[in-house]
Amino acid sequence: MLSIDALSLQLPAGFEHRAQAIAHLVGRELASLSLPASLSLSLPRLVVPPLTVDPAAPDAQVAAHIAGAIRAELGRWT
Numbered sequence: 001m002l003s004i005d006a007l008s009l010q011l012p013a014g015f016e017h018r019a020q021a022i023a024h025l026v027g028r029e030l031a032s033l034s035l036p037a038s039l040s041l042s043l044p045r046l047v048v049p050p051l052t053v054d055p056a057a058p059d060a061q062v063a064a065h066i067a068g069a070i071r072a073e074l075g076r077w078t
Contacts, residue, residue: 002033009066018059025063030070041077048073 007026011019048069053062 021059022063025060026066029067046073
């Protein structure tokens, strides 16, 4: 099970009106992660490198891209 105490996203200018929806969708994407039951890990902070996002991409695609980067970063710790 993945537990996130706080999620902070820095989205580019022009995404302000989309931020809440994107954050919600990122949470949904991360909730579907399959992690090994034996995994026990506590990270005080996980930083993902800046991503390039197409401003015309739908919120779900932007969220999937962000969640994928978070998954990849978590994979470095497992």
